[in-house]
Amino acid sequence: MSSIQDLLDANLHRVFGERDAAARRAAIDKVYTEDVVFTDPDGTASGRDALAAKADELLGGLPADFAFSEDGPRYEGAGRGALAWALGPAGAPVARGVDIIVVRDGRISELQTLLVPTA
Numbered sequence: 001m002s003s004i005q006d007l008l009d010a011n012l013h014r015v016f017g018e019r020d021a022a023a024r025r026a027a028i029d030k031v032y033t034e035d036v037v038f039t040d041p042d043g044t045a046s047g048r049d050a051l052a053a054k055a056d057e058l059l060g061g062l063p064a065d066f067a068f069s070e071d072g073p074r075y076e077g078a079g080r081g082a083l084a085w086a087l088g089p090a091g092a093p094v095a096r097g098v099d100i101i102v103v104r105d106g107r108i109s110e111l112q113t114l115l116v117p118t119a
Helices: 004-015 020-032 048-058
Strands: 031-042 043-046 067-077 078-087 095-104 107-115
Touching: 004 020, 004 078, 004 095, 004 107, 020 031, 020 043, 020 048, 020 107, 031 048, 043 048
Parallel strands: 031 107
Antiparallel strands: 031 043, 067 078, 078 095, 095 107
16 A cells, blocks of 8 residues: 555656656556546546556657656645646746545545646
8 A cells, every 4th residue: 555645756756757658557557546537627537548548648749858846745635635746847847737636545546637727
């Protein structure tokens, strides 16, 4: 079983921040339940394969110098956690958001990504 803090870290850095597809997939299999539900502004994806496809698509479309970074403290409650992030070149983010997770049996069972609206 992983702590909420560990899962928040893994979600941002070992999954959505990992450019190596094999390492990312290994992390997905460890971090998320088989029936994980991922919701972002583009819609909802269910299951590890669908989440992996979303991460592959996102990372494949980013410039090489773009990276995710933590953008504030990690929040934790009963079976839930949240982490704000920024995305872009170091020191010059072009997007910001927050990931909210629900944990079941030591893995992420739900992931919701909210974005800061752009002007």
